[in-house]
Amino acid sequence: MSKFTKVDKEECIACGSCGSAAPEIFEYDNDGLAEVVFEGDNNKGVTAIPAAMEEELQDAVESCPTECIKVQETPFN
Template sequence: GKYVKVKKDSCIACGSCGASAPDIFDFDDDGLAEVIYEGDNNRGVTLIAADLQEDLQDAIDSCPTSCIKTSANAFA
């Protein structure tokens, strides 16, 4: 599994990640993406379920600024 968070200062609010993985990403009032999965609140501390890994990879691949970060460990 993977942990994920959006580096919001690099997000350009393109919307692609939420289209690819609506169970993982939503957008704040400025249209910037954040991880909403299981109440993570873009902390990167919630392990993404195996059945969402494909959606997650699609989102990562679709992000024009590569600001979706993943880690094998929870983000500090």
């Protein structure tokens, strides 16, 4: 099953871990805060992350020191 993800930027401390773990999913804005960029998601959490990328998504989640990467099985909104 696909997963959906987004970053709670209020809690992000711009540590850079998630983009290292999952560079296809996470990049950083001008303040260094992470956001979901996969297929142009724009951190809305509405783009399905394919099962083949779930492991790197999980690595990113586990690497996040503030647990601000949210994941669920349905689109956010």
